[in-house]
Amino acid sequence: MIDLRFVRENPDAVRASQRARGADESLVDVLLAADAERREVVKRADDLRGEQKTASQAVRGASAEERPAILERAKALAAQVKDAEEAQRAADAALRTAHLKLANVIADEVPPGGEDDAVTLRTVGEVPAYDFAVRDHLEIGELLGAIDMERGAKVSGARFYFLTGPGALLEFALAQLAISRAVAAGFVPVVAPALVRPEAMEGTGFLGEHDEEVYRIERDDLYLVGTSEVALAGMHSGEVLDLSAGPKRYAGWSSCFRREAGSYGKDTRGIIRVHWFDKVEMFSFCPPEEAAAEHLRLLAWEEEFLTSLELPYRVVDIAAGDLGTSAARKYDIEAWFPSQGTYRELTSTSDCTTFQARRLNIRFRDGEGKPQPAATLNGTLCAIARTIACLLEVHQRADGSVYVPKALRPWLGGVELLTPGMALTAAVPPLTA
């Protein structure tokens, strides 16, 4: 949720932000009205409580003759307090509802427009040319014995898959590479829970308009996360962090689950859009004034990772109308998919400023020692299934084999090529006694 004081002092800025997102700007006035109403109601309840407190303390010291009259008065006040508190609860709830409906205030630099108005910041790497008919990742995956969609569907339904043989080895190699690079960059590696309580889900902004995207385990009132961002953000909820030594950075590994409601017919082939995949996610807590710089650092780590995989990509600055609820700014990296002749999203990094931290009550001590909401940022280091799809396509050869980027080789037994029918023992590091 956004800073109430900021809304009071800069209502026009918040309205403009809502407008740019294509969201309802009248929510701002609903919020301001609820805020004014709440303050009025709170004052009445506070005053009544004060009176009643005084009265009930007088009961103890009262003489036998005074007592009945004082008790009478205290009882009457108690009834009034009860009503006032009821009104306060209602006003608090109304304020919270209005508050939760408002999306984060977008950064000034965010491009205007919607999904199609992302601004390409730079394009890196050469789009490869092939002197043969390119296959899509599923064809290659099947040739290699790396992906099995049919059996995935048999066991779990559409948009589920098995990674087999070299596919499974690729998953682990990518995970190893991602975690290793993150640790080298100073991140704390974390294996995070994939099932979380409602508060974590709501705190990260995934239960608003987009809650149909989320799997819910009704019986236990738990949610399956769509990204380990949820668990990583929730990890420090209710805490006051020490950020004096710099941002707190985590690299979280978890499975991710997405219902993909509303994407029927999109990317139905292969493992580009699936209900479940594994991901290494970067997450950072830092003071709000450092958030924009930290955001660029996360982006740089994402770019280094893709560069190490020798994948051509472009960086896009997401337009206002396409930002998530929590994000003030977002950069996506789109990598080249030869079978589609286009760039597709592979990673995404968002600066959530203090929006999530307010909901989750995550603070740090500022220069004066006062607790203040921290900024939270997240960024994909490696969404494994989609990255495998991209690797298979970009690095394919005419004979159906796939070139292995140098950075991955240490975790694939040093092999330079994955080839159909290859001995898997070659693609694991040699066993030592």
Place this chain on the structure above:
RNA sequence: GGAGGCUUCGCCUAGUCCGGUCUAUGGCGCCGCACUGCUAAUGCGGUUUGGGUUAAUCCCCAUCCCGGGUUCAAAUCCCGGAGCCUCCGCCA
């Protein structure tokens, strides 16, 4: 799944049986001041977090894991929930 114990203002802790200046005890840590050649030690004072009000201070309200309830009055009594610990059962 069953039984029991526990949760207090950064950390530890008194208080809970038997409701009332609890406006929460003491220690550690931290901050300030005094003393001191410097450090240490010592002494004195301060030190939860929100909300309301205000130019700011003052002040007021809330806050003893969370949510309800009983009562004039709840850290304290009752109900529900969460977390931690121990034991039994089950399990990888």
